Amino acid sequence: MKEVAPQEVWINPIDAEARGIRNGDRVFVYNGRGKTHVPARVTPRIIPGVVHLSEGAWYTPDADGTDQAGCVNVLTRYRPSPLAKGDPMHTVLVEVEKA
Incomplete structure (x- = not known):
């Protein structure tokens, strides 16, 4: 599966340029809940x-607890959404920076 669809974070070229990120660069995606280390896919297919x-x-x-595989679960909260009681993964605020 890793050959067909490698784990990578998609980022728009405008956002990538502002952060000095090029396609294939390893980046940190993080927030107050956790941090993951993953390659960047710079593409206009994301706004x-x-x-x-x-x-x-x-x-x-x-050893420091930073995920090295791009596991999105380190960035999400454990409580369900308030109205639908669904998974809150579509509203996670994060920052991305070049590693």
């Missing part, structure tokens, strides 16, 4: 101000 990280990567922490 500015939004990034996309697919689910499915196994949590692989290093």
Whole structure:
């Protein structure tokens, strides 16, 4: 599966340029809940101000606790959404920076 659809964070070229990120660069995606280390996919197929990280990567922490596999679960909260009681993963605020 890694050959067909590698785990990478999609970022718009406008956002990538502002952060000095080029296609294939390793980046940190993080917020107050956690941090993951993953390659960047710079593409206009995602709108500015939004990034996309697919689910499915196994949590692989290093000695400091930073995930090294792109596991989106380190960035999400554990409580369901208030009205629908659904998974809150579509409203996660993160920052992206070049590693």
